[in-house]
Amino acid sequence: MLYCGAVQTYHPPPMTAPKEKPWTGRFTEPTDAFVEAFTASVEFDQRLYRHDIAGSIAHARMLAHVGVLTSAERDAIIAGLAEILAEIERGEFPWSIRLEDVHMNIEARLTERIGPAGKKLHTGRSRNDQVATDVRLYLRDEIDTIRAELERLIHALVELAEREAETLMPGFTHLQTAQPITFGHHMLAWAEMLLRDRGRLHDCRCRVNVMPLGAAALAGTSYPIDRAFTARELGFDAVAENSLDAVSDRDFAIEFCAFAALLGTHLSRMSEELVLWSSSQFGFVDIADAFCTGSSIMPQKKNPDVPELVRGKAGRLNGHLIALLTLMKGQPLAYNKDNQEDKEPLFDAIDTVKGCLKVYADMVPRITVQREALRAAALRGFSTATDLADYLVRKGVPFRDAHEIVGKAVRYCIEAGRDLPELTAAELAAFSPVITEEVYAVLSLEGSVAARNHIGGTAPEQVKAAARRVRARLAEL
Numbered sequence: 001m002l003y004c005g006a007v008q009t010y011h012p013p014p015m016t017a018p019k020e021k022p023w024t025g026r027f028t029e030p031t032d033a034f035v036e037a038f039t040a041s042v043e044f045d046q047r048l049y050r051h052d053i054a055g056s057i058a059h060a061r062m063l064a065h066v067g068v069l070t071s072a073e074r075d076a077i078i079a080g081l082a083e084i085l086a087e088i089e090r091g092e093f094p095w096s097i098r099l100e101d102v103h104m105n106i107e108a109r110l111t112e113r114i115g116p117a118g119k120k121l122h123t124g125r126s127r128n129d130q131v132a133t134d135v136r137l138y139l140r141d142e143i144d145t146i147r148a149e150l151e152r153l154i155h156a157l158v159e160l161a162e163r164e165a166e167t168l169m170p171g172f173t174h175l176q177t178a179q180p181i182t183f184g185h186h187m188l189a190w191a192e193m194l195l196r197d198r199g200r201l202h203d204c205r206c207r208v209n210v211m212p213l214g215a216a217a218l219a220g221t222s223y224p225i226d227r228a229f230t231a232r233e234l235g236f237d238a239v240a241e242n243s244l245d246a247v248s249d250r251d252f253a254i255e256f257c258a259f260a261a262l263l264g265t266h267l268s269r270m271s272e273e274l275v276l277w278s279s280s281q282f283g284f285v286d287i288a289d290a291f292c293t294g295s296s297i298m299p300q301k302k303n304p305d306v307p308e309l310v311r312g313k314a315g316r317l318n319g320h321l322i323a324l325l326t327l328m329k330g331q332p333l334a335y336n337k338d339n340q341e342d343k344e345p346l347f348d349a350i351d352t353v354k355g356c357l358k359v360y361a362d363m364v365p366r367i368t369v370q371r372e373a374l375r376a377a378a379l380r381g382f383s384t385a386t387d388l389a390d391y392l393v394r395k396g397v398p399f400r401d402a403h404e405i406v407g408k409a410v411r412y413c414i415e416a417g418r419d420l421p422e423l424t425a426a427e428l429a430a431f432s433p434v435i436t437e438e439v440y441a442v443l444s445l446e447g448s449v450a451a452r453n454h455i456g457g458t459a460p461e462q463v464k465a466a467a468r469r470v471r472a473r474l475a476e477l
């Protein structure tokens with residue numbers, strides 16, 4: 001199930017010979033071989049190794065700080081963990097499925113390397129608070145990476161919006177030509193969706209950055225731990241207030257997946273437009289060859305695979321959100337093994353979001369806007385009909401009457417196979433005597449967009465100002 005995009009850098013080495021588990025004391029027979037494989041998580045949770053080691057180092061420092069470990073024991077643990085980190089990164093760590101998960105693999109290796117001091121590391125903690133801490137630390141780092149990629153994409157959209165602030169195109173409702181807009185305005189609509197996603201990611205990070213460590217198995221620990229010390233070491237903003245909640249809460253992972261699902265929905269909508277726009281029927285944009293693929297049978301084809309695939313990824317991101325919500329819905333307090341199932345959906349959501357954002361941030365600057373085709377499309381479909389109605393209103397005609405008058409003019413055009421600006425002043429005046437020569441100014445595309453000159457409007461001047469405000473908002477938070 002692990003998604004291996006170009007963004008995933010760590011490739012786990014194969015599993016090696018079995019080792020002894022740390023909890024066999026009360027058992028009379030070894031674990032069934034299939035059960036061992038079925039319950040193990042090391043194949044996917046080993047990606048937490050860096051954060052597991054960081055958490056252990058902070059825990060060891062805290063234990064020495066409160067006098068539970070000697071400074072010699074602490075130093076031996078820290079040095080041993082540093083060696084293990086290097087060993088993992090060299091791809092030489094002997095991962096063992098018998099040791100179940102990343103936590104027990106690293107702890108067992110530590111004892112193997114440094115002897116009895118290694119066995120003291122787990123004092124005052126449990127894998128239950130350890131895993132919750134590791135996942136939060138890992139997710140916090142990934143959130144920061146994702147945020148940077150999201151901002152790179154928003155910047156690319158802002159640049160495109162500024163470049164195409166004056167470019168005219170048809171705006172659609174019901175996918176029918178509605179009113180002229182500027183291409184830049186459309187790009188900034190996409191930027192707004194993504195800015196909300198960025199806000200959601202920021203909010204999510206606040207609740208991710210709370211430390212469960214110290215909750216131990218579920219009830220806390222009898223050692224004189226200093227949770228604030230550990231939290232400072234690890235850069236957590238706060239410590240979880242309730243030990244039962246600390247080990248069982250996965251809201252933060254659900255929130256991240258909700259962010260991912262909504263971002264995926266936005267990217268999917270953007271993709272749908274790019275797929276339509278790059279078709280020969282629309283011909284609005286051209287996506288660089290580097291982001292398209294050909295057909296093995298039809299030589300003329302250039303397919304928008306990147307937007308199509310990103311549109312498809314939305315489905316899997318929605319799936320991960322539903323998987324986690326369903327995972328949690330029936331769980332009693334506190335930790336249950338069910339929680340091990342949080343990782344694959346969360347990890348895949350992270351990888352998928354990173355992949356989609358990277359490919360989009362790289363692709364957007366390589367979109368060529370076909371200004372002539374956009375203009376020609378905006379001229380079709382009576383896109384300035386509303387402007388004609390507004391013109392009549394300015395001349396004293398009530399809006400509902402104006403609507404009716406323009407509707408009749410449009411029907412006349414459809415029957416004659418012509419467009420509104422092609423009618424003579426006399427023909428137009430036949431629909432309402434208030435219409436005079438100056439009507440052509442409002443029937444032009446430029447006149448139509450320039451008239452929508454208020455905050456949030458499509459006028460080129462407004463698009464340029466809005467683009468500047470997006471940059472400022474990106475610099476702010």
Ligand code: ARG
Nearest residue numbers: 041101127128131337339340
């Ligand atoms: N691999 C486990 C998980 O991901 C770690 C915690 C196991 N705790 C336990 N009591 N079995 O959730």
